[in-house]
Each structure stands twice: as C-alpha cells, then as structure tokens.
Amino acid sequence: MTSEEKEFLFYAVMGYDYLKRMKHLSGDTLASLCKKAFPTINYEIYRSKIKNIRSLANKYKQEFGGKEAFCKWYVEQYDKQHGRCAYCGVSEAKCRHFFEQQRPDALVGSKRVRGFHLELEHKKANLHGHKENCVLACYVCNNAKSDFLSEEDFKTIAAGISAFWEKK
Ligand SMILES: [Zn+2]
Numbered sequence: 001m002t003s004e005e006k007e008f009l010f011y012a013v014m015g016y017d018y019l020k021r022m023k024h025l026s027g028d029t030l031a032s033l034c035k036k037a038f039p040t041i042n043y044e045i046y047r048s049k050i051k052n053i054r055s056l057a058n059k060y061k062q063e064f065g066g067k068e069a070f071c072k073w074y075v076e077q078y079d080k081q082h083g084r085c086a087y088c089g090v091s092e093a094k095c096r097h098f099f100e101q102q103r104p105d106a107l108v109g110s111k112r113v114r115g116f117h118l119e120l121e122h123k124k125a126n127l128h129g130h131k132e133n134c135v136l137a138c139y140v141c142n143n144a145k146s147d148f149l150s151e152e153d154f155k156t157i158a159a160g161i162s163a164f165w166e167k168k
Pocket residue numbers: 085086087088089090137138139140141142161
C-alpha cells in the first residue's frame with residue numbers, strides 16, 4: 001500500500017465527522033470528503049473494505065484502547081502482511097474474488113458475509129489485549145485454527161489451506 005492509501009483507509013474508517021474535523025473539509029458524504037482529501041483514490045472500490053475494517057474496529061476497539069488505535073494498527077498490520085493471510089499467505093484480493101464467485105449477491109445491501117476480507121486472529125486464543133498477539137488471517141484459516149492449536153501446530157494445516165488456494 002502507498003502511504004496515501006494507508007492514510008485514506010484510516011480516515012475513511014474513522015468516518016465522516018472525524019475526517020471533516022481533522023482535515024477541515026466540508027461535504028455531504030464521507031465519499032465526497034474522501035474525494036477532496038484523497039483525489040487520486042477511487043472511494044467506490046474500497047467501500048466494502050471500509051465497512052469491514054469499521055466492523056472490526058467496533059468489535060475490537062476496547063481491546064486496542066480505542067477505535068483510532070485499532071485503525072492505526074490495522075493499516076500498519078495489513079501493509080506489513082502485504083494484504084495476505086498471516087498463515088496461508090493468500091491475498092485478500094484472491095479471497096474476495098473466490099467468494100464473489102461463490103456468493104455473487106453477498107456484498108449487496110447491509111448484511112455481513114464473511115470470507116471477502118481478512119479477519120482478526122489471536123495467535124494465542126486466550127491472550128487478549130496484546131497487539132503483538134494479533135494478526136490478520138483469511139476466513140478459511142480463522143475458521144480452521146481452533147483454540148487448542150498453537151501457531152506452530154497450525155503450520156501444517158496452513159500449508160494445506162495454501163494448497164487449496166493455489167488450485168483456485
Ligand atoms: Zn489463510
């Protein structure tokens with residue numbers, strides 16, 4: 001990700017009021033503010049990703065010490081992982097493409113459907129409140145990694161999931 005994309009995602013997830021206040025902008029919608037603040041970025045292609053990060057932020061904000069802290073962590077972590085699952089290495093773009101074929105109507109409307117985006121994974125299942133214990137993982141890995149499996153144990157399973165994605 002470019003630094004502009006990182007900044008864009010951060011502000012877009014933080015939302016309309018935050019962006020308006022921090023960048024001293026005016027406009028009717030978040031999309032219109034984003035167009036002013038980040039003219040080279042096409043807001044529309046990020047719409048479902050922004051929704052996804054926002055729902056993660058709402059779910060995990062307490063654990064990360066606030067929505068802002070979560071969003072900062074997310075964009076850095078996503079960039080560090082090059083937009084790929086921490087376990088099997090599949091790209092989020094590939095997950096999205098695969099699930100779009102499976103469920104073409106899934107992103108229409110407000111219902112939340114898993115699979116399209118990377119999810120937050122706790123490497124040690126019972127260790128909460130530590131950013132270093134969190135990574136982003138694909139839906140398949142997140143579902144497969146039961147609480148009793150360590151990161152090390154999961155390596156052989158992740159290799160199988162990686163082979164699954166290779167064939168798609
Ligand atoms: Zn994975």
